[in-house]
Amino acid sequence: MNEELETLKETLPGKDRKFVEALSRGLDVLRAFSQGAVVMGNQDIARITGLPKPTVSRMTYTLTKLGYLSYSPQLEKYQLDSGVLALGYAYVSNLRVRQLAKPYLDEFARTTNTSVGLTCRDRLSMIYVENCRPAETTSLRMDVGVRLPLATTAAGRAYLAAMKEEERSHVIAALKDRHPENWDELEAGLARSFDDYATHGFCLSLGDWDRNVNAAGVPLFLQDGTLMALTCGAPSYLVSEEKVKNQLAHQLAMLARDVERLGV
Incomplete structure (x- = not known):
């Protein structure tokens, strides 16, 4: 498990009913791309995040549908898409x-x-x-x-x-x-x-x-x-x-x- 991706979770109470685990996992998948690689497959993301590969597959599929990741059939890998750029730009510009x-x-x-x-x-x-x-x-x-x-x-x-x-x-x-x-x-x-x-x-x-x-x-x-x-x-x-x-x-x-x- 990548300790950096778990830092915030470690500070949370043991049971927080307001905390949405599925959303947290989806964001962990996006954060995995900050580790240096431009393109990654589900296995790479699973290794970095510590999430089960079936979970990663569902997350990458959903994030691709939403425009936060794009998929290359030739490479069989994912990369960040314009949805992430839009969020980052909105934060910095404001x-x-x-x-x-x-x-x-x-x-x-x-x-x-x-x-x-x-x-x-x-x-x-x-x-x-x-x-x-x-x-x-x-x-x-x-x-x-x-x-x-x-x-x-x-x-x-x-x-x-x-x-x-x-x-x-x-x-x-x-x-x-x-x-x-x-x-x-x-x-x-x-x-x-x-x-x-x-x-x-x-x-x-x-x-x-x-x-x-x-x-x-x-x-x-x-x-x-x-x-x-x-x-x-x-x-x-x-x-x-x-x-x-x-x-x-x-x-x-x-x-x-x-x-x-x-x-x-």
């Missing part, structure tokens, strides 16, 4: 904080010569909903929809640091289950990040996610209670660890406060 924050992110990217992004959490990942970078920069391109791991990225660490303790403990337990082979290293990195956040108000990822990338992250608190994260980063040959620690991270924290003052 995200008010993205619309209001974009000029601020553009200016930050231009003046710091870094890639700066607005991210939200999806289970054990952070997802870019906006990314701005200088026009002349070709490296560290992070398009909308790109996923980042929670434990090793600045955005993920900042989000975790700002979460309520009870919810964070559930997520960290899921991370531990998903990464047993290197959990000690990941846990140490998270502990350092939580200390940084408590002391400075930001988190760092200095080669932890990608050994060639230095980045900072800060949480973003919206008025409706939504928690997001801002992150900025660049290749290490362009931005040193010292610059990230002593300059960019502090500037990013100020950017977050500016965005929060927009009243979103």
Whole structure:
């Protein structure tokens, strides 16, 4: 069973009469395509989700009929269809904080010569909903929809640091289950990040996610209670660890406060 697909379920009460299991399974099938493969057969999806293959077959048939998946007879495999795109576009285009924050992110990217992004959490990942970078920069391109791991990225660490303790403990337990082979290293990195956040108000990822990338992250608190994260980063040959620690991270924290003052 894929632990990331089960994270939210683990936080639910044992018996929740309002919880529709069939709908949950259908969404798990769609989420399976976020694991990296563009096209998958029912057997691939069953392996990723842990669902029985007959259940997967019914789900993929239904999702194809509804326009969320398309089927290739030649490959005998499925891929995401335009119905999913429409939902994602509706979310991003109507995200008010993205619309209001974009000029601020553009200016930050231009003046710091870094890639700066607005991210939200999806289970054990952070997802870019906006990314701005200088026009002349070709490296560290992070398009909308790109996923980042929670434990090793600045955005993920900042989000975790700002979460309520009870919810964070559930997520960290899921991370531990998903990464047993290197959990000690990941846990140490998270502990350092939580200390940084408590002391400075930001988190760092200095080669932890990608050994060639230095980045900072800060949480973003919206008025409706939504928690997001801002992150900025660049290749290490362009931005040193010292610059990230002593300059960019502090500037990013100020950017977050500016965005929060927009009243979103």
